[in-house]
Amino acid sequence: MFDLVWLIPLFPLLGLIINALTGWKSAGVRPGVIASAAVGLSFAAAVALFFELLRLPAADRLVEVPLFKWIAAGALSTEIAFQIDPLSMVMILVVTGVSFIIHIYAIGYMHGDRGFNRFFIFLNLFVFAMLILVTANNFLMMFIGWEGVGLCSYLLIGFWYQDDYNAYAGRKAFVVNRIGDFGFLLAIFLIYATFRTLDFTEVFSQAAAMPMGAGVLTAIALLLFVGAAGKSAQLPLYVWLPDAMAGPTPVSALIHAATMVTAGVYMVARANVIYTLAPTAAAVVAIVGALTALYAATIGLTQFDIKRVLAYSTISQLGYMFIGVGVGAFAAGIFHLMTHAFFKALLFMAAGSVMHAMSNQTDMRIMGGLRKKMPRTFWTMLIGTLAIAGIPGFSGFFSKDEILWQAWSGVHGAPWLWLIGAVAAALTTFYMFRLIFMTFFGTLRADDKTAHHLHESPGVMTWPLIILAVLSLIGGYVGIPAVLGGSNHFEHFLAPVFAASTELRGVAAHGGAEGPAAGHSLELLLMGIVLVLVLFSLWLAWRYYGRKSDLPARTAARLGGAYRLVFNKYYVDEFYDAVIARPLHRISESALWRFIDVRIIDGSINGTAALIGAGARALSALQTGVVQNYALAFVFGVIALLVYLFV
Numbered sequence: 001m002f003d004l005v006w007l008i009p010l011f012p013l014l015g016l017i018i019n020a021l022t023g024w025k026s027a028g029v030r031p032g033v034i035a036s037a038a039v040g041l042s043f044a045a046a047v048a049l050f051f052e053l054l055r056l057p058a059a060d061r062l063v064e065v066p067l068f069k070w071i072a073a074g075a076l077s078t079e080i081a082f083q084i085d086p087l088s089m090v091m092i093l094v095v096t097g098v099s100f101i102i103h104i105y106a107i108g109y110m111h112g113d114r115g116f117n118r119f120f121i122f123l124n125l126f127v128f129a130m131l132i133l134v135t136a137n138n139f140l141m142m143f144i145g146w147e148g149v150g151l152c153s154y155l156l157i158g159f160w161y162q163d164d165y166n167a168y169a170g171r172k173a174f175v176v177n178r179i180g181d182f183g184f185l186l187a188i189f190l191i192y193a194t195f196r197t198l199d200f201t202e203v204f205s206q207a208a209a210m211p212m213g214a215g216v217l218t219a220i221a222l223l224l225f226v227g228a229a230g231k232s233a234q235l236p237l238y239v240w241l242p243d244a245m246a247g248p249t250p251v252s253a254l255i256h257a258a259t260m261v262t263a264g265v266y267m268v269a270r271a272n273v274i275y276t277l278a279p280t281a282a283a284v285v286a287i288v289g290a291l292t293a294l295y296a297a298t299i300g301l302t303q304f305d306i307k308r309v310l311a312y313s314t315i316s317q318l319g320y321m322f323i324g325v326g327v328g329a330f331a332a333g334i335f336h337l338m339t340h341a342f343f344k345a346l347l348f349m350a351a352g353s354v355m356h357a358m359s360n361q362t363d364m365r366i367m368g369g370l371r372k373k374m375p376r377t378f379w380t381m382l383i384g385t386l387a388i389a390g391i392p393g394f395s396g397f398f399s400k401d402e403i404l405w406q407a408w409s410g411v412h413g414a415p416w417l418w419l420i421g422a423v424a425a426a427l428t429t430f431y432m433f434r435l436i437f438m439t440f441f442g443t444l445r446a447d448d449k450t451a452h453h454l455h456e457s458p459g460v461m462t463w464p465l466i467i468l469a470v471l472s473l474i475g476g477y478v479g480i481p482a483v484l485g486g487s488n489h490f491e492h493f494l495a496p497v498f499a500a501s502t503e504l505r506g507v508a509a510h511g512g513a514e515g516p517a518a519g520h521s522l523e524l525l526l527m528g529i530v531l532v533l534v535l536f537s538l539w540l541a542w543r544y545y546g547r548k549s550d551l552p553a554r555t556a557a558r559l560g561g562a563y564r565l566v567f568n569k570y571y572v573d574e575f576y577d578a579v580i581a582r583p584l585h586r587i588s589e590s591a592l593w594r595f596i597d598v599r600i601i602d603g604s605i606n607g608t609a610a611l612i613g614a615g616a617r618a619l620s621a622l623q624t625g626v627v628q629n630y631a632l633a634f635v636f637g638v639i640a641l642l643v644y645l646f647v
Helices: 007-025 030-054 086-109 116-135 139-157 164-195 200-208 215-231 240-246 249-258 260-270 272-277 279-300 306-326 330-357 375-389 395-409 415-440 448-452 459-479 489-494 499-505 516-546 551-559 561-567 569-620 627-646
Strands: 063-073 076-084
Touching (some): 007 030, 007 116, 030 086, 063 139, 076 086, 076 139, 086 116, 086 260, 086 330, 086 459, 086 489, 116 139, 139 164, 139 215, 139 249, 139 260, 164 200, 200 272, 200 499, 215 260, 215 272, 215 279, 240 306, 249 260, 260 272, 260 330, 272 279, 272 306, 272 499, 279 415, 279 569, 330 395, 330 459, 375 395, 375 415, 375 459, 375 516, 395 459, 415 516
Antiparallel strands (some): 063 076
């Protein structure tokens, strides 16, 4: 069975090839059905592979499947090979499962679009690249998938490229990600220079023999994190993700939930041995994650675009994941990655359902009262909101609590990390229920034309919402912690992947100096504090936005410049534009283009051409057609030759 792992990325590739060859002459929804079926087959193969992996003893759940030698140049030898272990298996299931649901939803959402076939070709390519990334057994193959995902993000974010803003958003995502990718590429160079291999198993085995805090490991870990920060939208490389909302809503759901933005978290978790041995770099990961979680949450409080609110919530939730992997709780970070895929895909697709009913309007200030017109969309989005808020019983509660507990008690944890995470959780609850109340409660504030066309989305769009709502409700029960009477099956499943890191740290995955009872008491106390903060934030959101009130306007006016600062996203985009983008543009135009390109490069080529032309014209003067002149020239040439040889 494992020998057929290559079928998992192959199916989406075949889907895009079939649509590329035949889709142009296909009518109706056929390209969407073909693309969805391809990803569905990939998901079915992933499920079969998962059960095959479960049959193996826990210690033997690492299978490498080489296909062929890719590069053999001197000491460098790299294969096209797949690695199947619990970590890659989780990612494969999340990517294929959530992508399959999004593909089905997209059939209804994109129906009638002139680029329908092109959209599903790009979507299949996106899934193919992501599967290459998460199944690779070496850094170079991972980088190929990494770049493929970046290319597809450019194609999908700028899908409606006829609109200038959409095209700009696609370019922005591409350029910012190239900054992060440069760090990843430097890390690959340094890894090969240090270990003389790019294979995961060999690299991590050699790294485990190096001393804790070795400078080269710290450098590698920091460079890898630069790549992760770009792809997973962390400070300061997060600015591309809010503008990625320019793409179709299924693209937003796919990027934010199951594919691109989770790649950085996966990479850090995959390189867990390196980060365990580089505590300084791990601390940087946790700190950046915490600051990002809090920073993005504050911006989400003031936004009115429904997709932009969700975009900043994604950035914030990714910060939580990096807190987890930064403090050494790699399983907790991946756990939240999984639950986040469920509720964030749900939230974006529910937002798309709202936009579908509202004639593509995204401003929550013109919404309201939609729960009566769109009951399935309302109830499913409410479940997603309860999950992301971390309300007990929902999936986000289990994964977020695990991260917060590890932020306090983990090997690299600290109380202030927990505090930032707790405040960010409270802010998340406020702005997400603000979204719910502004969108679904009160009275509709849209014009009569929009109000007249309000309707629930078709079944092809709402059934995926229901499936994801169920997963958002029950998905966290695979990781019930010991403090709540569970055995955290998810962590145990991933334990073999992180066993080397646990051994290197020389401590148990949970606990520490305190005994289990004391640890559980403290964990329950911290859990209770966060729950109180969350419920207070829910009440506050209801008080401000759940009923007709002038409190939001009065509060905004009272805060004045502080509110405008947050509303304008701290003017970071403007700062980047003024300090980086425009100076680079001017330098490129004046120095690189006008002087180096036009004058030096073009000038040298044009000058050489002019010189050759002048020489040709001078020589052409000798071509008179008179035989006597040719004879005379021949004589003079012979004389000159004789003089050169004998004088």
